[in-house]
Amino acid sequence: MKLSTLDLTILLVYLIGIFALAQWVSREKEGRKKSASDYFLAGKALPWWAIGASLIAANISAEQIIGMSGSGYAIGLAIASYEWMAAATLLIVGKFFLPVFLRNGIYTMPQFLEERYGRRIRTLMAVFWLGLYVFVNLTSILWLGSIAVSQVTGIDPMAALVLLGAFALLYQLYGGLKAVALTDIVQVCLLVLGGLSVTALTLSQIGAGDLVAGYRKLLDAHPEHFRMILGKDSPFYKDLPGLSVLVGGMWIMNLSYWGFNQYIIQRALAAKDLGEAQKGVLFAAFLKLLMPLVVVMPGIAAVMLAPGLAKPDQAYPTMMDLLPTGVLGLVFAALVAAIVASLASKINSIATIFTLDFYAKRGRDDDQAHLVRVGRIAAAVAVSLAILSAQPLLGSFDQAFQYIQEYTGFFTPGIVVIFVLGLFWKRANETGALAAAISSFVLSVVLKLAWPALPFIDRVGLVFLAALALAVIVSLVTPKQKEGSDLIRVDDVGYRTPPGFNIGACGVVAILVALYALYW
Numbered sequence: 001m002k003l004s005t006l007d008l009t010i011l012l013v014y015l016i017g018i019f020a021l022a023q024w025v026s027r028e029k030e031g032r033k034k035s036a037s038d039y040f041l042a043g044k045a046l047p048w049w050a051i052g053a054s055l056i057a058a059n060i061s062a063e064q065i066i067g068m069s070g071s072g073y074a075i076g077l078a079i080a081s082y083e084w085m086a087a088a089t090l091l092i093v094g095k096f097f098l099p100v101f102l103r104n105g106i107y108t109m110p111q112f113l114e115e116r117y118g119r120r121i122r123t124l125m126a127v128f129w130l131g132l133y134v135f136v137n138l139t140s141i142l143w144l145g146s147i148a149v150s151q152v153t154g155i156d157p158m159a160a161l162v163l164l165g166a167f168a169l170l171y172q173l174y175g176g177l178k179a180v181a182l183t184d185i186v187q188v189c190l191l192v193l194g195g196l197s198v199t200a201l202t203l204s205q206i207g208a209g210d211l212v213a214g215y216r217k218l219l220d221a222h223p224e225h226f227r228m229i230l231g232k233d234s235p236f237y238k239d240l241p242g243l244s245v246l247v248g249g250m251w252i253m254n255l256s257y258w259g260f261n262q263y264i265i266q267r268a269l270a271a272k273d274l275g276e277a278q279k280g281v282l283f284a285a286f287l288k289l290l291m292p293l294v295v296v297m298p299g300i301a302a303v304m305l306a307p308g309l310a311k312p313d314q315a316y317p318t319m320m321d322l323l324p325t326g327v328l329g330l331v332f333a334a335l336v337a338a339i340v341a342s343l344a345s346k347i348n349s350i351a352t353i354f355t356l357d358f359y360a361k362r363g364r365d366d367d368q369a370h371l372v373r374v375g376r377i378a379a380a381v382a383v384s385l386a387i388l389s390a391q392p393l394l395g396s397f398d399q400a401f402q403y404i405q406e407y408t409g410f411f412t413p414g415i416v417v418i419f420v421l422g423l424f425w426k427r428a429n430e431t432g433a434l435a436a437a438i439s440s441f442v443l444s445v446v447l448k449l450a451w452p453a454l455p456f457i458d459r460v461g462l463v464f465l466a467a468l469a470l471a472v473i474v475s476l477v478t479p480k481q482k483e484g485s486d487l488i489r490v491d492d493v494g495y496r497t498p499p500g501f502n503i504g505a506c507g508v509v510a511i512l513v514a515l516y517a518l519y520w
Contacts, residue, residue: 003153007329014190014333018183018340019171025182026175035368036360039176039375040352041107041270050181051280054267054345055090056287057184060191061342062145065295065335069319070312072299075236076225077519080292081245084512087288089254091505093268094281097259099493100423102274109262109419110357115487116422117430124437125418126357128411129262133350135393136408137263138343138386143394145339151317152332162387164336168343169383173376176351180344181267187341188287194334195294197327202301202319218304225300228519241455246516249461256412260419263349275498282504289511350382351375409456413464414440417471425472426486432475436467443467 003011028034037043046054071079106112110129114122146161153160172179200211207214219226230240244250258264271277302315305322309315320331355375417436421428443463447454454462497505 003329003332004325006326007332010326010329011333011336014337015167018186018337019167021186022171022175022179022183026179033369034176034372036356036371036375037107038178039372040348040356041266042176042178042181044270045272046178046181046267046270046276046280047272048276048279048283049185051267051271051277052283052287053188054181054184054341055264055281055284056291057187057191057338057341058263058267058345059086059342060291060295060338061141062148062335062339063140065195065338066144066148066313066316068295069299069302069316070314071239072225072296073302073309073315074299074312075230075239076222076227076300077292077296078228078230078236078240078245080296081228081240081250083288083291083295084515085245085250086254086258087285087508088512089251089258090281090285090288091508092255093259093265094278094501095497095505096495097265097423098268098277098281099274099495100488100490101265101269102271102277103490103493104488107269108353108356109260109265110353112422112488113418113433117418117428117433117481118485121418121430121433121437122357124434125415126353130350130353132408132411133263133346133353134382134385135389138346138350138382139390139393141339141342141346142386143390145343146390148317148335148339152320152335158391161390164339164343165383165387168340169347169379171340172344172348173379176372176375177266177270177348180341180348181270184341187337190330190334190337191341192287192290192294194331194337195298198316198319198323198331199293199297199301201323201327202298202305205322206301206304214301218301222300222303225303226519228516238453238455241458244455244457244461249457249459249464252416252460252464253409253412253457255420256415260415262353263345266349266352278497278501282501282508285508286504289508289515347379347383351379354378354382409460410441410444411437412440413444413460413467414438416464417467421468421471421475422488423490426490427480428471428475429478429481431478432471432473435474436471439470440464440467 028038035043068079068082101112104112104115106115108126110122110126113125142161142165145164146157149155149160149164150157203214203218204211205214206217229242229245230237231242241248268277268280271280298319299312299315302309302319306315306318309318320328323331352375355371355378359374359378360371414437417440418433421436422433440463443466444459447459447463451459
């Protein structure tokens with residue numbers, strides 16, 4: 001695949017434009033310096049459209065686009081459950097989680113844990129999240145993103161990795177979350193436009209110029225690729241175990257990711273008020289319904305256009321190779337936009353957790369300019385570590401995405417237990433929370449070794465139930481928390497949502513029911 005002069009010009013215009021826009025939207029009035037709230041939470045003034053777009057931009061990256069297209073090639077539309085179930089999860093986050101977080105002025109997830117349980121659980125989870133974000137999330141995006149860029153441009157993967165990391169760092173270094181969130185509407189528009197272009201052109205090629213005819217021909221030729229619920233006879237049942245996708249462990253994975261993940265929830269925490277945050281997550285839920293057209297359908301189309309690929313993950317790059325000059329530049333710019341947006345989001349969240357949950361605890365939380373400087377230094381160090389460790393950690397994996405899932409899946413059940421009990425059961429204490437966190441990892445490892453045939457999603461569900469039971473029992477048999485140690489207020493939290501949110505949520509649910517009924 002070679003980029004023409006026009007394709008390279010489109011890419012260059014995007015890079016210069018998005019960098020300039022990020023600096024412009026995050027500028028400050030003359031004589032006013034950025035405070036920690038400005039830098040880490042965009043001054044608590046993000047509008048709904050920025051929140052919704054930034055949620056999707058932070059979520060969709062190279063491993064999502066290339067990995068899910070590859071899964072579409074191998075498995076089919078069933079992989080879209082990760083996207084469509086996320087839409088339903090966002091409604092729960094908006095209605096039940098955000099009211100508590102915003103009422104209590106939460107700015108990081110470790111902060112919530114300390115105010116609800118105590119300092120030990122905050123420190124434990126802050127260390128876990130920093131390690132996860134730097135050595136799993138950041139490295140995986142850099143590594144997979146560099147491979148994608150290398151395949152399209154032909155430049156050395158390590159050079160691409162360094163360039164991506166450096167650009168994402170510089171892009172958000174001055175403005176912080178504001179620079180990321182207020183430019184993500186551009187990133188998402190480019191991402192959706194680029195992805196839909198690939199889908200439309202591939203289906204049109206199958207249908208000899210007729211997009212609808214191409215879809216029908218693909219459906220008739222490969223009906224097995226349009227089943228949402230896989231049976232036990234499917235070779236991919238272990239990846240997506242039938243009804244467990246709808247009623248089992250996928251809920252736990254989604255609640256952890258969309259509700260309690262700093263680099264995701266940070267956007268909603270930066271809203272100017274609860275209503276704006278809820279409109280933002282509703283907007284993101286509607287965008288999630290659209291995502292399978294962007295990231296899954298190109299892979300399914302490749303089943304007819306490029307049968308016999310050596311690896312499923314080659315599906316998306318192969319479909320890009322079919323694009324005409326100009327459109328290729330647009331789609332490649334969209335791929336780079338997805339990589340840069342996700343990198344910038346994670347870099348900012350790493351800086352936020354390190355600065356506010358570690359450094360500020362040392363007594364320097366009154367010097368706002370100093371905290372911003374520390375955040376920028378932390379961001380630079382995080383990117384440097386990720387660049388140096390990406391190849392040693394991920395270079396030997398055939399499927400880096402599976403490495404991510406396996407690592408996070410050991411901890412996900414415990415995280416959900418800790419937060420759900422912290423939000424909705426006042427008797428839960430720090431000892432019970434620690435028991436859930438530790439047992440989640442131990443039980444996950446034991447089940448993986450003792451029952452290797454157990455589907456990953458089912459294992460997450462079983463470990464969640466066991467960790468939940470253990471947390472409840474330990475909380476009940478150990479002393480209650482000391483009076484005044486639980487600083488989280490829920491007694492005056494209202495869970496009633498505005499009519500607009502309710503109507504939109506019903507619309508999302510109705511579309512989901514129709515989609516699953518159509519492709520059951």
